[in-house]
Amino acid sequence: MDLREEYTQLTDEQLVKRYQDGDQAVLNFICEKYKPLVLKNSKKYFLVGGENEDLIQEGMIGLFGAIGDYDTSSDVTFFHFAQLCIDRQMIKAIEASNRKKHSPLNAYISLYDEDGTELEEPASIADDPAEIIIEAEENLGLIDRLKAVLSPMELQVFELYMQDLDYKEIAARLGKAPKNIDNTLTRIKIKAKSI
Structure with missing residues (x-):
């Protein structure tokens, strides 16, 4: 045995x-x-x-x-x-x-010096930091709603697309034809527009 x-x-x-x-x-x-x-x-x-x-x-x-x-x-x-x-x-x-997902709240930049005096606004900070946070939370909500309506294949492609891969790189990673990935991205964009 x-x-x-x-x-x-x-x-x-x-x-x-x-x-x-x-x-x-x-x-x-x-x-x-x-x-x-x-x-x-x-x-x-x-x-x-x-x-x-x-x-x-x-x-x-x-x-x-x-x-x-x-x-x-x-x-x-x-x-x-x-x-x-x-x-x-x-x-x-x-x-x-x-x-x-709460990292914007945890990685803030102070607008005040150590002694409490207001600093000049850096060029990279928007007019209202609260608006940035609200917009980020709204975007997360939209992304969650989009993910809920995607097929498993669309979800896979979407996750890779969100990692800044283009459709050819996604196709190579998933072992699919680039045209299939391009079509999948089109379907995702249509679903995103409807949301």
């Missing part, structure tokens, strides 16, 4: 115990077994400025942590413990991503 057949005969708790006891080969088996759970859980969440693959990667990190941290003497099944760890890791990534 080869190792894979042997592993299929064991419970998840026994598999994890073997890994914790030093059987490194069992790690790949556990990860393959639990990857469908990670994929399923990743569909419940949305990562601002990221892709589903980012959430899947975070979920796999959570799974790896669960494998190392699971207490084999616990009454909780490994499945439920792993599911909790996977979800928590994805939620942490989402919360970290959401904090970044």
Whole structure:
């Protein structure tokens, strides 16, 4: 009997115990077994400025942590413990991503000197910093509404387009014909105009 057949005969708790006891080969088996759970859980969440693959990667990190941290003497099944760890890791990534959208508030430039005297307005600052923040928040709202109506392919193309890639670079990244990407961008622009 080869190792894979042997592993299929064991419970998840026994598999994890073997890994914790030093059987490194069992790690790949556990990860393959639990990857469908990670994929399923990743569909419940949305990562601002990221892709589903980012959430899947975070979920796999959570799974790896669960494998190392699971207490084999616990009454909780490994499945439920792993599911909790996977979800928590994805939620942490989402919360970290959401904090970044508030960076205009966290990276402000003071209009006053250390002694409280007003500085001359730098050329790069607009007339009203509050307007900049309000406009940025409105743009985030529009982007979220647009993402909600995009197909999975359109969403992928949109995310890459927002990274300042042109349609040829996007096509190369996604392994698609440039004309397909150009057509997809046109559909995205039509949907954006309707919003």
